[in-house]
Amino acid sequence: MDSPLRIGLAGLGTVGASLARLLSTRAQTYALRAGRPIKIVAVSARDRSRDRGVDLSAMAWFDDPVELASKAEIDLFVELVGGSEGAALASVKAALNRGIPVVTANKALLAHHGVELAKLGQKKNATIFFEAAAAGGIPIIKTMREALRGNAVHRVYGILNGTCNYMLTRMEKEGIAFDDCLADAQRLGYAEADPTFDIGGFDAAHKLALLTSLAFGCEIDLDSIFIEGISSVTNADIEAAAELGYRIKLLAVAQRTDSGIEQRVHPTMIPAHSALAQVDGVTNAVAVDTDLLGSILLVGPGAGGNATASAVLSDVLDMAKGVRLPTFAVDAKQLAPYKRARMRAHEGGYYIRLSVLDRVGAFASIARRMAENDISLESIVQRKRDGQDAIDTAPVILITHETTEAAVKKALDAVSKDGHLKEAPRMIRIEALD
Template sequence: MKSELRLGIAGLGTVGANVAQLIERKSDLLAERVGRTIRVTAISARDRDRRRGFDTDGMAWFDDPLTLAREAAIDAFVELIGGSEGVVHEAVKAALERGIPVVTANKALLAHHGVELAKLAAANGTEILFEAAVAGGIPAIKTMREALSANEVNRVYGILNGTCNYILTRMEKEGIGFDACLKDAQALGYAEADPTFDIGGYDAAHKLAILTSLAFGTEISLESIFVEGISRITIADILAASELGYRIKLLAVALRTDSGIEQRVHPAMIPARSALAQIDGVTNAVAIDSDLLGSILLAGPGAGGAATSSAVLSDIMDVAGGFVPPTLGVPPARLQPYQRARMRAHEGGYYIRLAVYDRVGAFASIANRMAENGISLESIVQRKADLKTGEGTAPVILVTHETTEAAIRAALEALSKDGHLSGEPQMIRIEDLD
């Protein structure tokens, strides 16, 4: 049997402590599967005295994770602190500069510094493994980096944030408004006290940036992603989607076009019959369209201590077994510069909800503004006007044929200036997924 693999773990929160517990409890099984013993020999966390459910005797303690990465007698560095800057960034660089492989669950670090770190790893004969950084326990990274290595990927998309999926599922199934669902998500631990990173779509964007690089062999470009969250989704939108045969999901999409790569995160109406529409609650899903396999869908727990720990441990076992592929699927020198796609026609059209003052000329204005911007309407539905306050407003729902977002936004801006609309129009993309 090979000599033992000595691990240094920085960050002993839920995931870090669980990983250490699993290594302790499953030591015989892990050794049998990878041909060597795996042992945690160094740890770093904020509180030395906190009980964490595993035996720390014989482990070197470091108050500073950077010192652990630089000086500890370890063969692999496991970063489970989180964040993209400061000591986390420096500690990962320090480990790589020593030629020590890094295992991380840190999507933000990779989205902001992935290419830099991949180059540093390659220069020092090592790599970064990050299965847990995207979609929790779903083996999305291994699938794209290894199982699909002979495929040309055309599109990768999915549901990458469990908090948003939980909220949208509750809104649809129980008729509960957004704010109430968010409070429940916070009470259950699915959402943070400040939920902006999740409900604003930024968490999904970090994950998409990583998947895009793996899918298309390009440098990571987080700043090129169009991001829109779910805070403006209402029960009215949920009900309208159902009537039209759709469900609303926060969708993350990256696809190759003739002008470059398109990346976007936004609420979307997807056909209720589609497999992705069946993904409910905190579950995540990643769909991949490729030339050889066609379409595949991976679904499972997208977050939580057990799911994330499983993914981290899988990467540790790869290190122990000596199987460490290039960080981003290809050597960093072969990553192509990211080329952002030009704005193009959206294949699924758009859903638009307007609150229109119930007055003469309002509908003529809608028709004219749409026509002026080359927008063809598939359907238009007017609800009963609300006459509770002065001049009533009538909810109007439009569904367009294929058009560009620029055309839609120009038409809505003109309508608002015409003075026929109350409040801000709602616009949701329709994705005609299989």
């Protein structure tokens, strides 16, 4: 058997501790699978005294992950520190500059610096693997980078944030209000004390940026992603969606269009009978539409110590076996410049909720504004009025036939200026998923 793969592990949080325990308790199994022993020989974390359920006494301890990456006698650097800047970025650069390959679960780091780091690694003959950086334990990176290499990808989309999916699931099934559901998610550890990164759609956007590069062989462009979170989704929207045969999910979508690549993260109504609509709770799911294989869907745990450690282990075992592939599937210098599609180019149906003031001519004015923008309506539903505040308003739901987002925005701006609405209109995109 070959000499051991010596790992330097930076970060001993939930995922790092799980990885250390698994490499300790399953050492013989992993050695057989990799063809060589795998040993963590150096670690870095903030607290030396914390009990992590694994014996770290034989490992060199570094208070600074950059020092570990720069000086430790290692063959592989595993970065689980987190964050797009600071110690995470500096330590990964330090390892790559030594020609040491890197495994990371850090989506933010790669979304902001992935192309730069891939080029550095390529220059130093050091690969970066990042299976755990998108969709937790789901093997979507390996699938796209290896199994689908013979396919042209048309679209990649999915549920990439477990916190949002958990909240939308409970709001639908239990009728819990958004704020109460968020409080429960925080209490259970699914949401942070400041949940903005999750419920604002930014976590999903970081993951989507990586999948977009793999799908289309282009440079990462996080700033080109249209991002809308779930904080404006109400129980009324969820109830209306159910009545119309849809479920609401925070969907991340990247697709090639005639004008370039479109990336967006936003609440979406998807058909209730679709496979993606059945994905509930903290589970993630990623679908890929290709020319040869057609469509595939991968579903699994999107977070958690063992799930994420499973993805990290997959990369570690590949490294131990000598697998070396370009970080983003092609030579980093050959990644195409990102060409952004026309702003908000989504074409499809739309759900529109209006709080219409109960006055003569209001409905006629709304219909006229829709017609002026060539928007055809599939259905118009006036919902039951709720509470004293609704005495002078009529809650109205419009479902459009396929149209452009630009047309819908223009029509709704005109409706708002006409003064017939009590509050700003609410719009949710509809994806057919066919």
